[in-house]
Amino acid sequence: MSGENSTENIVWHNHQVSRERRAEQKAQKPVVLWFTGLSGSGKSTIANAVDELLNRNSNHTYLLDGDNIRMGLNKGLGFSEEDRVENIRRIGEVCKLFTDAGMIVLSAFVSPFTEDRAKVRALMQANEFVEVFVDTPLEICEQRDPKGLYQKARKGEIPNFTGISSPYEKPEAPEIHLKTDEVSIEAAAQQVLHYLRTHNYIS
Numbered sequence: 001m002s003g004e005n006s007t008e009n010i011v012w013h014n015h016q017v018s019r020e021r022r023a024e025q026k027a028q029k030p031v032v033l034w035f036t037g038l039s040g041s042g043k044s045t046i047a048n049a050v051d052e053l054l055n056r057n058s059n060h061t062y063l064l065d066g067d068n069i070r071m072g073l074n075k076g077l078g079f080s081e082e083d084r085v086e087n088i089r090r091i092g093e094v095c096k097l098f099t100d101a102g103m104i105v106l107s108a109f110v111s112p113f114t115e116d117r118a119k120v121r122a123l124m125q126a127n128e129f130v131e132v133f134v135d136t137p138l139e140i141c142e143q144r145d146p147k148g149l150y151q152k153a154r155k156g157e158i159p160n161f162t163g164i165s166s167p168y169e170k171p172e173a174p175e176i177h178l179k180t181d182e183v184s185i186e187a188a189a190q191q192v193l194h195y196l197r198t199h200n201y202i203s
């Protein structure tokens, strides 16, 4: 392909400071903690709790959160299947940049499609993608309804709402499985920390 959008005249630059040196300096193994689950499942709450624990442990982290990214980088994308695919693709690329920088990234997006999550995993280096399934039954998300969105969706005021009028494909083999109807926010966060410690991402 040639023309304005072609990449044929673009050359990849190798950095003088390697990704290994960037990670070593931070005394951690870079990784993306990819939280996925229904709206209201607890992705944001648990990711924030993990972020807090990691920060106190002197780790270098960054939290990418659904609503915030949609107000900036992904402003203009909606909730059609096509837009969700592009939303997750861009977020995957951002995660890759952060892991290259040696960071532990926490991403909290519904990311309802198995294929899109698999594409992000494939973009990362081996063992740098950890899928965290925030597994909360739809009935409980609906009871929580922290933003009042389920109520609106049930009234037909929000089209393509995940779990109601748009599918959520559950992870089949997540590295971490959090059942928030059985464990507290603090216990869920500790479960993630335990995984990171036992797999030598952090000390």
Ligand SMILES: Nc1ncnc2c1ncn2[C@@H]1O[C@H](COP(=O)(O)OS(=O)(=O)O)[C@@H](OP(=O)(O)O)[C@H]1O
Pocket (backbone or CB within 6 Å): 038, 039, 040, 043, 044, 066, 067, 070, 079, 083, 084, 085, 087, 088, 108, 109, 110, 111, 112, 147, 149, 158, 159, 160, 161, 162, 166
């Ligand atoms: N139609 C529809 N379906 C699902 N969610 C909706 C929708 N419209 C708005 N919202 C709000 O947007 C947040 C989900 O954005 P994401 O970027 O995580 O979605 S996706 O990964 O592209 O599917 C989601 O945030 P969370 O509640 O934090 O998950 C909702 O607050």
Ligand SMILES: Nc1ncnc2c1ncn2[C@@H]1O[C@H](COP(=O)(O)OP(=O)(O)O)[C@@H](O)[C@H]1O
Pocket (backbone or CB within 6 Å): 037, 038, 039, 040, 041, 042, 043, 044, 045, 046, 108, 144, 146, 180, 181, 183, 184, 185, 188
């Ligand atoms: N065990 C739990 N884990 C996570 N969130 C919980 C739990 N119990 C209750 N909650 C509440 O559920 C809501 C989850 O909302 P949020 O974190 O915004 O979800 P999401 O980011 O998946 O949309 C919060 O109000 C949180 O306090």
